[in-house]
Structure formats: C-alpha cells, structure tokens
Amino acid sequence: xxxxxxxxxxxxxxxxxxxxxxxxxxxxxxxxxxxxxxxxxxxxxxxxxxxxxxxxxxxxxxxxxxxxxxxxxxxxxx
Amino acid sequence: xxxxxxxxxxxxxxxxxxxxxxxxxxxxxxxxxxxxxxxxxxxxxxxxxxxxxxxxxxxxxxxxxxxxxxxxxxxxxxxxxxxxxxxxxxxxxxxxxxxxxxxxxxxxxxxxxxxxxxxxxxxxxxxxxxxxxxxxxxxxxxxxxxxxxxxxxxxxxxxxxxxxxxxxxxxxxxxxxxxxxxxxxxxxxxxxxxxxxxxxxxxxxxxxxxxxxxxxxxxxxxxxxxxxxxxxxxxxxxxxxxxxxxxxxxxxxxxxxxxxxxxxxxxxxxxxxxxxxxxxxxxxxxxxxxxxxxxxxxxxxxxxxxxxxxxxxxxxxxxxxxxxxxxxxxxxxxxxxxxxxxxxxxxxxxxx
Numbered sequence: 001x002x003x004x005x006x007x008x009x010x011x012x013x014x015x016x017x018x019x020x021x022x023x024x025x026x027x028x029x030x031x032x033x034x035x036x037x038x039x040x041x042x043x044x045x046x047x048x049x050x051x052x053x054x055x056x057x058x059x060x061x062x063x064x065x066x067x068x069x070x071x072x073x074x075x076x077x078x
Numbered sequence: 079x080x081x082x083x084x085x086x087x088x089x090x091x092x093x094x095x096x097x098x099x100x101x102x103x104x105x106x107x108x109x110x111x112x113x114x115x116x117x118x119x120x121x122x123x124x125x126x127x128x129x130x131x132x133x134x135x136x137x138x139x140x141x142x143x144x145x146x147x148x149x150x151x152x153x154x155x156x157x158x159x160x161x162x163x164x165x166x167x168x169x170x171x172x173x174x175x176x177x178x179x180x181x182x183x184x185x186x187x188x189x190x191x192x193x194x195x196x197x198x199x200x201x202x203x204x205x206x207x208x209x210x211x212x213x214x215x216x217x218x219x220x221x222x223x224x225x226x227x228x229x230x231x232x233x234x235x236x237x238x239x240x241x242x243x244x245x246x247x248x249x250x251x252x253x254x255x256x257x258x259x260x261x262x263x264x265x266x267x268x269x270x271x272x273x274x275x276x277x278x279x280x281x282x283x284x285x286x287x288x289x290x291x292x293x294x295x296x297x298x299x300x301x302x303x304x305x306x307x308x309x310x311x312x313x314x315x316x317x318x319x320x321x322x323x324x325x326x327x328x329x330x331x332x333x334x335x336x337x338x339x340x341x342x343x344x345x346x347x348x349x350x351x352x353x354x355x356x357x358x359x360x361x362x363x364x365x366x367x368x369x370x371x372x373x374x375x376x377x378x379x380x381x382x383x384x385x386x387x388x389x390x391x392x393x394x395x396x397x398x399x400x401x402x403x404x405x406x407x408x409x410x411x412x413x414x415x416x417x418x419x420x421x422x423x424x425x426x427x428x429x430x
Contacts (some may be wrong), residue, residue, distance in 0.1 A: 044208065049201050064166070
C-alpha cells in the first residue's frame with residue numbers, strides 16, 4: 001500500500017490532482033491512501049513551492065500543475 | 079491497462095511541430111490584417127445606423143473582441159514556451175544569497191518569466207525566504223509576478239497602443255524593484271509570522287528531483303496548455319470588459335471623464351489607487367475599461383495608477399499572505415507599493 005500526499009491550499013487543481021491519482025491507482029489496481037495537505041507550514045516544510053505537489057511514500061515526485069498521466073502511473077507502480 | 083494517450087509525449091516528429099507552429103503564425107497574421115473590414119461588414123449586416131451611439135458601440139465591440147483574443151492566443155502561447163525554460167526552483171537557486179540591489183532587479187525580471195500562480199504565493203514565499211533569498215528580493219518577485227503579466231501587456235498593446243504597453247512594463251518593473259529594495263532596507267524580517275522564521279533558521283528543504291529535459295515539442299504543448307488555461311479563465315472577463323468599454327465608448331459624454339479623471343484634478347490619482355485596492359479582477363477585465371476611459375479624456379497617469387492598483391494590490395492575495403506575514407508587514411507592503419503607483423500616476427499626468 002502506498003501513501004500519497006497532495007500538497008495544495010485547496011485550489012481546484014489540487015482536487016483534480018487527487019482525483020487523477022485515485023483514477024490512476026484504480027487503473028493499476030494499486031492500493032493507495034490519498035492525503036490532502038493544505039496547511040501552508042506543512043507544504044513549505046515538504047519543499048513544495050508551486051502547488052499542487054505530490055509525494056509518494058514520503059518522497060516528493062512532482063510540484064506545480066497537473067501531473068502527467070503516464071508519469072503518475074510510473075510513480076504509483078514503482 | 080492504459081487506454082488514453084498521455085499528453086506531454088507527442089509522437090509526431092519534431093519538424094511537424096515546427097511546421098505547424100509556423101503555419102499557424104502565418105494564418106494568424108493573414109486573418110489579423112482583415113479584422114477591420116470584417117468587423118465593419120458585420121456591423122453593416124445589423125439593422126443599426128453605423129453613426130449612431132449603438133452603431134459606434136457595436137463596431138468597437140466586434141473589432142476589439144477578436145483582435146484581443148487573437149493577440150492573446152499568440153502572446154500567451156509564446157510566453158508559455160518561454161516559461162517552460164524557467165521554474166520556481168531554478169529561480170530560487172538564482173536568487174538565494176543575492177544581495178539587495180542586483181537581487182531586486184533579477185527578482186523582478188524573473189517574476190515576469192517564472193511560471194507563477196497566485197494560489198502558490200505562500201509556499202513560494204516560504205520556499206524563497208527559507209532558502210536564503212532576502213525578504214526584499216522576495217517581495218520584488220511577488221510584486222512583479224502579478225503586475226507585469228502578458229495578459230495586461232497584450233491588452234494594453236492591442237487596445238491602447240504599444241507606447242503605453244512599454245511604459246507599463248518599465249514602470250511595473252521599476253515599482254517592483256524599488257518597493258522590494260525599500261522593504262529590504264527596512265529590515266522587517268522580524269515581522270514575519272513566528273513559524274515562518276523557524277523554518278527560515280532550520281532550513282533543510284528537500285530539493286525537487288531534476289525533471290527530465292523537455293523537447294521543443296513538449297514546450298510547444300506547454301504553450302498550447304497555457305493558452306487553454308488563460309482562455310478558460312479570462313474569456314468572460316474580456317467580453318464583459320470590452321462590452322463595458324463599448325458602452326462607455328458609445329454613450330458616456332467626452333467631458334464627463336475628463337472632469338472626473340482628468341489631469342487637472344490632483345486628487346484623482348490617489349482616489350484611483352484607493353478604489354483599485356479592494357477591487358479584484360484580472361488584467362483582462364480592467365483594460366478594456368481603461369481604453370474607453372482614456373478615449374474619453376481621462377488622464378493616462380490616473381488610469382494607469384488605477385490599473386496597477388487593481389492588479390498588483392488585491393485583497394484576496396493579502397488574505398492569503400496574512401498566513402505568513404504579520405499585519406504590520408502587510409501594511410508596509412501595501413503602503414510601499416501604493417506610493418510607487420501614486421508616483422507613477424503623478425509623473426505620467428505631469429509628462430503627458
């Protein structure tokens with residue numbers, strides 16, 4: 001099981017990103033727990049400067065804009 | 079398992095992209111040159127007198143809407159491609175440890191070129207400050223990023239003229255540099271929220287993995303993406319703004335605006351700035367109104383001051399920044415930027 005964190009202040013794109021992760025996980029049948037982080041302090045400590053940011057199992061893989069679908073599957077499958 | 083094609087990895091060879099972009103620019107240019115006859119033809123089809131107020135307003139509307147849309151498409155695309163060479167992480171690396179002065183100038187320039195969304199203002203602010211970018215330099219970036227943007231410049235260029243667009247660019251950057259410099263000189267680091275300072279001192283932020291190199295085709299696609307995004311956000315503002323401008327153009331008497339917003343009324347500049355702060359709209363909504371006001375005799379300095387204040391000082395952004403800045407620091411920020419805008423307003427009214 002993977003823990004995926006979505007860093008963002010709660011903008012529309014952050015919700016879309018979480019949705020995309022959910023869909024990618026379903027396609028790959030990978031079990032994930034998606035956690036939305038909207039506290040600015042936590043976002044900053046994670047090193048995210050442009051939102052939404054994504055961390056898979058504590059490792060930051062993406063920051064800024066919607067993620068690419070193929071990359072998303074790569075991160076979840078790894 | 080995977081049914082849909084992922085976007086940023088185009089399978090077309092590179093030359094088809096170059097050809098496509100070139101072809102698009104050529105067609106764009108041909109259509110753009112025909113806009114005046116097209117709009118006149120459109121108005122002629124309608125059952126209104128061309129010389130009437132309504133005819134005047136309609137002609138303005140039918141010419142300006144397609145013109146602005148076309149200009150926006152081209153420039154936003156180009157900026158999208160240019161911005162793909164920049165990122166907040168690279169900008170931070172360039173700015174960290176810079177001294178004030180040079181740092182402020184660099185930050186203002188990079189503020190224009192780095193992809194930035196006001197919704198990431200807080201994480202970006204902390205990311206900068208915690209990596210040793212001086213506070214004043216960070217502010218130069220944060221002021222320039224929203225104020226000098228391609229939508230504002232395109233609209234000014236298309237609706238008012240290139241001289242005003244260039245002047246806006248120069249003075250927008252000037253205010254960002256100076257205001258950041260002043261804030262830096264005031265040494266207000268202590269006025270950050272406590273927790274931000276803690277991150278500052280114990281800075282150990284992980285670095286984003288270096289993204290794989292983008293091909294030119296990827297960059298074109300990012301440009302197209304930028305166009306799509308800007309349009310989905312601003313098209314309604316542009317149409318509403320130009321419609322408003324068309325109404326003013328057709329109906330508001332010449333001397334009314336000259337009296338209220340003319341150069342003789344010294345108080346018009348501060349009034350315009352004060353009015354602009356709580357107003358929240360993007361450049362797209364405000365500029366068509368700006369053009370119409372100018373056309374009716376409002377003074378250039380007053381109108382520019384109004385526009386800068388609407389775009390650069392917005393209440394929602396202050397509320398977002400409140401999470402990291404104390405109220406005192408926000409007050410200093412507003413006061414510094416507002417004084418800069420006031421100076422630009424008065425200067426322009428004096429010169430032009």
